[in-house]
Amino acid sequence: MRVAIAGAGLAGLSCAKYLVDAGHTPIVLESRDVLGGKVAAWKDEDGDWYETGLHIFFGAYPNVLQLFKELNIEDRLQWKEHTMIFNQPTAPGTYSRFDFPDIPAPINGVTAILRNNDMLTWGEKIRFGLGLIPAMIKGQNYVEEMDKYSFSEWLKKQNVPPRVEKEVFIAMAKALNFIDPDEISATVVLTALNRFLQERYGSKMAFLDGAPPERLCQPMVDHVTEQGGQVRMKAPLKEIVLNEDNMVKHFVIRGLDGAPDEILTADLYVSAMPVDPLKVILPQPWKQMDYFKKLDGLEGVPVINLHMWFDRKLTDVDHLLFSRSPLLSVYADMSNTCREYENPDRSMLELVLAPAKDWITKSDEEIIAATMLEIEKLFPDHFVGDDPAKLLKYKVVKTPRSVYKATPGRQACRPTQTTPISNFYLTGDYTMQRYLASMEGAVLSGKLTAQAIASAHPNSAAPAPGQKSLQTTTA
Numbered sequence: 091m092r093v094a095i096a097g098a099g100l101a102g103l104s105c106a107k108y109l110v111d112a113g114h115t116p117i118v119l120e121s122r123d124v125l126g127g128k129v130a131a132w133k134d135e136d137g138d139w140y141e142t143g144l145h146i147f148f149g150a151y152p153n154v155l156q157l158f159k160e161l162n163i164e165d166r167l168q169w170k171e172h173t174m175i176f177n178q179p180t181a182p183g184t185y186s187r188f189d190f191p192d193i194p195a196p197i198n199g200v201t202a203i204l205r206n207n208d209m210l211t212w213g214e215k216i217r218f219g220l221g222l223i224p225a226m227i228k229g230q231n232y233v234e235e236m237d238k239y240s241f242s243e244w245l246k247k248q249n250v251p252p253r254v255e256k257e258v259f260i261a262m263a264k265a266l267n268f269i270d271p272d273e274i275s276a277t278v279v280l281t282a283l284n285r286f287l288q289e290r291y292g293s294k295m296a297f298l299d300g301a302p303p304e305r306l307c308q309p310m311v312d313h314v315t316e317q318g319g320q321v322r323m324k325a326p327l328k329e330i331v332l333n334e335d336n337m338v339k340h341f342v343i344r345g346l347d348g349a350p351d352e353i354l355t356a357d358l359y360v361s362a363m364p365v366d367p368l369k370v371i372l373p374q375p376w377k378q379m380d381y382f383k384k385l386d387g388l389e390g391v392p393v394i395n396l397h398m399w400f401d402r403k404l405t406d407v408d409h410l411l412f413s414r415s416p417l418l419s420v421y422a423d424m425s426n427t428c429r430e431y432e433n434p435d436r437s438m439l440e441l442v443l444a445p446a447k448d449w450i451t452k453s454d455e456e457i458i459a460a461t462m463l464e465i466e467k468l469f470p471d472h473f474v475g476d477d478p479a480k481l482l483k484y485k486v487v488k489t490p491r492s493v494y495k496a497t498p499g500r501q502a503c504r505p506t507q508t509t510p511i512s513n514f515y516l517t518g519d520y521t522m523q524r525y526l527a528s529m530e531g532a533v534l535s536g537k538l539t540a541q542a543i544a545s546a547h548p549n550s551a552a553p554a555p556g557q558k559s560l561q562t563t564t565a
């Protein structure tokens with residue numbers, strides 16, 4: 091089968107990878123000149139990388155880890171100590187850690203929580219633990235039912251003291267979906283907590299050793315093209331043209347730089363675009379169908395990724411940090427955490443600004459000025475005296491519509507990878523899979539779409555030599 095896939099983010103590339111493995115021929119169309127979508131990155135005039143987002147890989151990402159293994163690039167993941175590090179706003183420049191001992195789950199997680207006495211009192215920890223019991227015992231069905239509540243509402247319902255939300259879960263909600271606990275669905279936080287507490291290495295984190303387009307996406311492209319597939323850059327899908335029976339007749343690719351539009355005919359068609367541009371491009375007859383109408387309930391959330399290069403080292407912490415700043419979410423000194431960005435003399439902080447709705451329209455200068463005030467609190471020792479640290483340069487990357495905003499009720503709006511149109515499929519982190527909007531969710535969705543295609547077309551789906559048949563990897 092020739093399968094046209096619009097979008098070369100992780101979902102589109104994963105779908106293409108697993109389709110060639112199953113003996114099909116994918117043709118991936120990417121509108122931009124850079125691979126990766128929300129993991130895209132660029133080099134500035136000095137050769138320094140800047141990225142769409144600070145990206146963390148977790149031990150609880152079985153399909154991503156399997157993909158690294160299949161591409162033979164496992165050594166590109168730089169695993170960090172098994173800990174979670176939070177800044178302490180009341181004692182600027184100090185940290186509070188949740189250290190996970192190397193013993194089976196959930197005892198390692200429980201030990202990490204019980205040993206941390208900076209952030210929560212014993213009473214608060216016990217009441218939180220009791221509140222969590224239904225999620226741990228009843229499992230994912232209970233977690234899915236909780237999609238009717240925001241995480242704040244769920245905490246209140248479970249009689250968890252408000253300080254638990256303030257101390258721990260504002261940071262967690264911002265890290266998971268770039269919004270606060272009063273907006274985020276309880277399902278999202280509980281899903282993450284379940285993975286982190288039930289898997290020994292679930293919350294262990296890794297950084298990629300360089301920029302994702304080169305270090306992760308390119309090996310996927312090489313794998314696809316070596317087996318006869320194609321990945322075409324600067325080839326935006328302009329229109330989905332239908333036959334009279336509402337099946338896809340062909341894709342129209344917009345001609346750029348004065349070139350004419352192009353018609354691409356394939357056996358099957360996949361959208362691997364984010365949900366917002368997909369809604370714009372949907373053919374009129376499809377918009378009336380319940381399956382596609384549900385997509386109106388999904389919309390990307392704004393987020394801003396900041397890069398700040400300093401004239402000296404601000405920290406030697408080689409890990410992700412939860413800032414607990416009202417302006418910022420997580421951050422890392424990439425000169426410590428990432429091999430390709432390594433610098434023994436100067437820090438490069440990558441910071442996520444969230445919630446970003448009030449900042450997305452502000453100028454880069456305003457954003458950096460506000461961020462500098464926060465950085466002075468995070469690293470107070472370096473901004474006093476006669477020779478304070480200097481900001482050498484910065485890059486601000488705004489994504490007005492990033493991953494879908496996971497407010498209560500969104501689970502019911504997430505579509506399956508199979509659509510009512512038999513020659514058209516969806517893939518992307520927003521489609522239904524159990525890992526929410528994440529790299530794992532994107533890779534898994536791509537695999538599920540390839541699987542759906544392979545099972546709908548069994549006669550043509552012969553595994554390529556040396557390839558295993560398609561299997562999703564469960565935790």
Ligand SMILES: Cc1cc2nc3c(=O)[nH]c(=O)nc-3n(C[C@H](O)[C@H](O)[C@H](O)COP(=O)(O)OP(=O)(O)OC[C@H]3O[C@@H](n4cnc5c(N)ncnc54)[C@H](O)[C@@H]3O)c2cc1C
Nearest residue numbers: 097099100101121127128143145146327518519528529532
């Ligand atoms: C700031 C930030 C931080 C993040 N941090 C983490 C993290 O730490 N851990 C984690 O797991 N996840 C993280 N994520 C989420 C993760 O990046 C996404 O969930 C994932 O990359 C989405 O992949 P996707 O393929 O579904 O969509 P996308 O990456 O959005 O890919 C869609 C592709 O479609 C292309 N496209 C759009 N329109 C067209 C068209 N008309 N024709 C052709 N192509 C088109 C786009 O250019 C893009 O390449 C973060 C995201 C952001 C923004």
